[in-house]
Amino acid sequence: MNLFRRRAARRIAAISLLLANLASSLAWLVAHERAEEDIVALAMEESRRLLHHFNAFDLTGPDAQAHAIDAASQIVGGLFDIAEIYDPNGEKLAEAITVAGELVEPMLPKHGRPSYTQPSYESLSLPDGRWVLRVFVPLSADLKQSGGPLTGYFEGMRIMPDWQYEKITESALIAALIAGLSSLLCGLVIYPVVVHLSADNERKAREVLDSHISMMDSLGRAIAKRDSDTGAHNYRVAWIAAKIGEALGLSGASMQALIAGSFLHDVGKIGIPDAILLKPGRLTDEEMRIMRTHVSQGEEIVSGMGWLHGAQEVVAAHHEKWDGSGYPRGLAGEAIPLAARIFAVADVFDALTSKRPYKEPFSFEETMAILEHDTGHHFEPAVMKVFRSLSAEIHAQLKTSDERSARALLEECIRRHFDA
Incomplete structure (x- = not known):
């Protein structure tokens, strides 16, 4: 099981358990309340029937109290304890109470004269642990018509027996278990769907990433061909910059921008005439002015190119220097983007240690001496401090590398940082 599947399984399991807990709790409450309501509905119906049987609905005549007493004495002891x-x-007008009711009555909350118009009930847990239900029923002369003129009020209290409480609890527990299991089963059903969709998205994302890498590679090769280079420099310098960026804690979009910008730093040279770009001798001032336009041309090329837009930082500032003596904007210090400050070290290191048609490679010691000399002028001291600890390892790894191995190093780096 790969990392994503493990994460998906854990997250779906956690969500399913949470939903199962919520659904179970809700089902428990609903089932418990529904059972209470069923009991209360039965009690209300039976009390209405008995009250009507004993002519205790019309409580305004001279015999009202007698009828009420008869009805109360018949009702208590069955469904009600009071x-x-x-x-x-x-x-x-009348009150009847069982022995158990007499013990419970002092624990019940008191209330004033009844004045309600709709039937209702209370579910109470007493201090001694017993569970009671109190019903409040407005009475009217018509048994079937509850909305007529009120003729009195009936209030009853029932102490719920243990067997009935256990029955309600059992029913609520079954409902809670069913709801919880349903939530867990939903999680089991969703997991393979999520994995399938994720695998499809991952495949498409890899296809897009491959196309991005191919496009970047094609641009880099086009630059190298125009500049009479093998292209290995672009792979190496982008990899070196990435190693420095990792040591500095870069990740995500910042690292992606650093890699893309380092690889495409000279993309603007595509727009420089061959007579200037490939001239073997020293450039004139006018030719140098034109050559330097490769920075602005490169910036125009990568700007707005979706995922390559981040490369703009390096492309636009890769010739700036820490002391402000670079071009095209003469930026200094931290006004230069961090990616460009990192790239500056990587670019010069690779240029010095690599063999070119016009020079042999400098030794590692010679190269580091030049970089140290230019620290604080061309290079940022903080970046050099990090690079200093990596330089020997980087030099050893690239010393015998060819274009193919340099490309492999960079591709592994790209997939690690672009495929997160």
């Missing part, structure tokens, strides 16, 4: 009946003004 039964209270009130007239339309909220005056209590």
Whole structure:
């Protein structure tokens, strides 16, 4: 299992467990409340029926209290442990209570005269751990019509027996387990879909990356052909710059911009006439002015080119110097982009240690002496400090490398930083 699949499995599992926990809790609450409501609905229906049977719905006549007492005494002991009946003004007409109800009544919250118009209930957990339900039912003369004129109020309290509590708990637990398992099963079903889509996206991303690398490689080769170079310089200098960037902690877009910019630093030379670009002798002042336009031309080429847009920092500033004596803008210090400051060290190091048609390679010691001499003038001291610790290893690795091996080094670096 690759890194992505492990991450996907962990994340989907975590989300599934979270959803299972939430769904289970919600299912538990809903099932528990639904069971309460079913019990209350049955209690209300039975209380209405008994009240109507004992003529205790119309509580305004001279026999209202007698009817209320009869009804309350019949209701209590079955569905309810306390039964209270009130007239339309909220005056209590009758109360019946079981022995268990007498023990519980002091623990119940008190309330004023009833004045509600809709039936309701309370679910209470008493200090001694018992669970009780209280129902509040407004009464009207018509048993089937609850919206008619109020003729009184009925209030009942039921102590829930253990068997009923266990039954409700069992039903709620089953509902919670079903909801939780459903969430986990959804995670199991989603995982292969996510992996498949990710693999497809990864394949497409690799195809895009390959096309980007090919485009960058083609541009680099075009530059090398025009400049009478083998192209190995572009691979080496981009790899050296990446090594320095890694040591400086660069990653993501910053590292990608450094690699692309270092590889394409001379892309603007495509626009320089051959008579100037390939001239074997010293350039005139006018020819040097034209040669230096390769910076601005390169900047125009890479600007707005999607993923290559970041290369602009190096392309536009790779001839700037730390002390401000470079061109084309004469930038100095940290006004020069960090990628260009890194590239400056990598470029000169490779130029000095590489064999060219017009020179033999400098030794490692000679090269480092030149770089040290120019530190603070051409190169940033902080970048040189980092490069100093890497230079011997870099020189040893590139000393015997050809264009093919240099390209392989850079491709591995590109895939590591562009394929994150």
